[in-house]
Amino acid sequence: MTDFRLLALRHPYILYTISFVIIILTRYIVQMLWSSRKNKFPVAGLTAIVTGGSQGLGLSLATQLAAKGANVVIVAQDTVKLRKAQAEIEAAGVKPSDMEQKQRFLNLSYDLRNPESAKKIVERVTSWNDGRAPDLLFCCAGNCHPSFFADASLDTHRGQMDTIYWSSMYMAHAILNLWKEPSSSDNDRNNNGTGKKIALPTRHIVFTCSTLAFLPVAGYSPYSPAKAAMRAMADGLNQEVAVYNGSRQGKGPSPDADINVHIVFPMGIISPGFENENRLKPELTRKLEEDDTPQQPDDVAKITLKRLEAGDYIITTSFVGHLMRGAGMGGSLRGGVVDVFWNWLGSIVVLFVVPDFINKCRAWGKQRGVHSTTGGKTD
Template identity: 45%
Template sequence: MGIFSRKNHFEVDGRTVLITGGSQGMGRGLGKLLAQKGANVVIVARTQGKLDEALKYISSFAKSPQTQRFHAISADLISPEENARVLDEVTTWNDGHPPDIVWANAGMAHPSLFIETPLETLRSQMDMNYWAAAYLAHATLKLWLRPVTPKATPTDPESPKPRHFIMTSSVACFVGIAGYCPYSPAKAALRNLADTLRSEVNLYNGFRRSKNPPSSSGVPAADVHIHCVAPGTITSPGYANEQLTKHPVTMVLEEGDAVQTEDEVALAAVTGLERGGFLITTQWLGHAMRAGALGGSARNGWGVMDTVFSWVVNIAWLFIGPDMESKVWNWGKTNEVKLPA
């Protein structure tokens, strides 16, 4: 993760950051940290009362209270139209400029066994944890990639800083765990969306460097970078709600897992971005899960440490995998399991 570079690849001082799911949990922690680093912060969530409380909290940590600005928008992001409205409102609020950084962080887990989960819940989990981010990505990239400026060269000192689109996935995207079927497929889809968009934006970033772009059309205003953050367990109101539907066997599999506060996970995520990471995890168990499931995803930094770590994890998984399988088997063998009618 940029181990050989000290450059900050994620500068936020004076820039405008849009964070969905910003009223509590990881989103609130991100808002606080980015305010401390000098960003103008816009948070989005559904409940206006929670937004008002979170905005007051976040703005109290401003690095430069006289110049930084803060805003909250109530919206239900499972609607494509609402995502477009949010971006329009932020652009107007930001003196006609689109946000520099957009963080698709909204999401919620409803852990339960697959056959015990109503089909409506399976669909709503995909809506909240995949489609809300996909709609926001689609609207944001269409806004960012409009031709608005003359061609910039890689050495141009006036070339604007890159824009960043970040998606919050989950370590559940790396390993299938009994009891997370309503949630983890959506997070796995989000990781793959990030992989694909990371490849696609190279097309537009390369075009900005074209020697002979059409003179009449211009080019996008700035390069675009895509990132995916995969946290583990975070102490939050959402986590408390998850415990209400979580199957006991899932709790057995999660015994000993590291738990982070909203501030800890925000710091780890932003540190990964500052180091230039693409697929970022926030604690050691997550690092191991990521290394063992990289596949075709881009490696962070030079990729050497990722490659070596993946060898170690794949050997360890010869023992970890069967142990997890046996825990589920033994739970079913020793406890009553509800069967479909």
């Protein structure tokens, strides 16, 4: 202790630095403890659109949203699956006695790859919702077609972008253009004749991405770029909605509610498409991702909603996913010391993982030859 005092006296900047670090850490800890008490994603009575909601993670999210009291609209193409999914979602809803208003459910059949579909969906849901804009958008539609880059057809590459990136981009574009404009009916209702704005519940867009957007793996070349594009879109929107939210602090025209953007990065998810994905997947890809234990969609949905309630922008759902997030965060917003920790640890781990992947790929080619990149198991 005496040595520390002498050091502090001779080099006061050391004491200032230590004090600054302690203050920052204390601030984050207090902020995290305080924030953890408040639900930042209440959904009871709100209306949610879930694309890809007829199966997999989309269905799990829709079901759990219904269990929390939300009105739920699911969007997909297969009408048979949609009807079956809606019945399951309705069964998960809360009891009528627990709700001030009866929950409502709707299924819509649209091809989300068509740019005209998104606007029609948003307009139809708004009309069905008694003229009120939907409050939540979950972009879960998409599929995965594993392949080596050169082995996949150009139609496959384009199809992955259409199904994954463009389908979510169209929906986000349509709903943001609805949300950012002040609604005269909502403003009249919110003002109550006083001229003062009364905040509506925060509106949220939640993108479903993949940890492959952080750390690509050989054999996912048609899929990873589409997810990386989605991540870049979410990072940009996370800044742009700050403009809309800032306008609500001024006196000019502004949206009826604050808007938040979130993005979820699961790893493998056991779903109806998972078996087909494994059938197409090159054997080398299986070897590279052997540490990935696929999760059940209900588990991923539960983690996602829990982290949304905590206010997270970036959400990963497993230990390996946390490491991949840390390794590839780049310019994405850090949510606090936890993100900084994973960023530090992931940056160390990636120093070993990527060279190991490349060595495994080189050894595979040496042993099996150039034609060992096709899908399915090889002997």
